[in-house]
Amino acid sequence: MNSSIVIVTGLSGAGKTVTLRALEDAGFFCVDNLPSSLIDDFIKLSALSSEKIAVGIDVREKGFLDGIDKIIQKLRGKYNLDLVYLEAETDIVIRRYKETRRPHPLSKAAKGDIEEAIAMEQKMLKSLRDEADSIIDTSSFTPHRLRQYITVALGGLSADYLxxxxxxxxxxxxxxxxxxxxxxxxxxxxxxxxxxxxxxxxxxxxxxxxxxxxxxxxxxxxxxxxxxxxxxxxxxxxxxxxxxxxxxxxxxxxxxxxxxxxxxxxxxxxxxxxxxxxxxx
Structure with missing residues (x-):
């Protein structure tokens, strides 16, 4: 198949939502927080009507890492796949969560310690980070700047597309x-x-x-x-x-x-x- 598949993952607070929205504006069919066991079937169905598909996966989905490495390898054998990993410096992620006043997905497991939650997430996502085609550090990006970057780097559009x-x-x-x-x-x-x-x-x-x-x-x-x-x-x-x-x-x-x-x-x-x-x- 000629479908172009982008899988967006990475640290919570690093800009995954902004990235998916930028891809959606660039013509991708996007879905967020999809259980890993459903990714292959979802792409297979979506590819019938769209050549550009983006899937967001993160630690919000219980057990989302189950078999994820094998799933990624299977997808690479069938599609033109780009695995994108977003990250940011710990103090930047902490600041972003303080500004939004939203809890980290692992805050309960970390007993409210956000630094511990971030460390836990980094450990859980290590295999995906190692497998990533692109690692994007968003520490210095505003949401506006990240959107522009993604539009050009992944969306195939010019920075001033309208x-x-x-x-x-x-x-x-x-x-x-x-x-x-x-x-x-x-x-x-x-x-x-x-x-x-x-x-x-x-x-x-x-x-x-x-x-x-x-x-x-x-x-x-x-x-x-x-x-x-x-x-x-x-x-x-x-x-x-x-x-x-x-x-x-x-x-x-x-x-x-x-x-x-x-x-x-x-x-x-x-x-x-x-x-x-x-x-x-």
């Missing part, structure tokens, strides 16, 4: 969830009230001509483009991997699809991934 999704919708059908920004275009000329345009959509040329012949529309498009010219480079610089813009009109049939198509046109200059969704067409 996916821009633009959604047209009708307010009468509800606002889409998980938008980063929303634009209301209900003040623009409405083709719904023009008999010959009502059956058409914002993707049809007569409707576009009607909407964009308005000076108000022309001025608004300039303002949207100016805003995107400012925001998108800032988001890329910050390491934001996705940005979703919603554009709404009353029914989501005429004005918002036309504006979204125009926004998609001028977004090509940013050299980013652009996806257009017309939810209510």
């Amino acid at each position: 996916k821009f999704t633009i959604i047209s919708f009708g307010f009468k059908f509800g606002i889409p969830q998980h938008l980063d920004m929303l634009l209301d275009v209900r003040f623009l000329p409405n083709p719904h009230f023009v008999d010959e345009l009502r059956p058409l959509t914002g993707l049809d040329e007569p409707v576009k001509q009607y909407i964009f012949s308005s000076s108000i529309t022309a001025e608004y498009i300039v303002k949207i483009e100016d805003l995107m010219d400012f925001l998108i480079p800032m988001y890329k610089k910050e390491g934001k991997s996705s940005f979703t813009l919603g554009v709404g009109c009353t029914g989501g049939r005429h004005r918002s699809p036309a504006i979204v198509e125009k926004a998609a046109e001028f977004s090509k200059k940013y050299e980013i991934s652009v996806e257009v969704i017309h939810r209510d067409l």
Whole structure:
């Protein structure tokens, strides 16, 4: 099989969650804290629909080390496997746990002594560390910096990768969830009230001509483009991997699809991934 498999493991508090999220944004199908006995079956099923799969394993899963070495070797014989081990200096891990106020997974076994818990975990994970293809020390990484590193090193994307999704919708059908920004275009000329345009959509040329012949529309498009010219480079610089813009009109049939198509046109200059969704067409 040509599937690319990344197994992410390492010390608790070293950044495994951030790493998996970065891989997910880079197009990997990710699962965390999977029992080792299920890894092979999970990958076999997932490989039918995804060529990039990431699995997180750690000491939270009771007995997760049972047979893990043999499982890794078996996977290496079947897939293009990259075993990634994350670690950090003990005092850094302690500081991170103090900041989040979360207990270490082995704190109970270590009777509340976090240094002892970290030492126990290092011992338990030694065979995986020895087997690792990549050992990443995250001591000096912020979550933002780690995300950028993983995106480039494992995700196959550039450090300033950004996916821009633009959604047209009708307010009468509800606002889409998980938008980063929303634009209301209900003040623009409405083709719904023009008999010959009502059956058409914002993707049809007569409707576009009607909407964009308005000076108000022309001025608004300039303002949207100016805003995107400012925001998108800032988001890329910050390491934001996705940005979703919603554009709404009353029914989501005429004005918002036309504006979204125009926004998609001028977004090509940013050299980013652009996806257009017309939810209510």
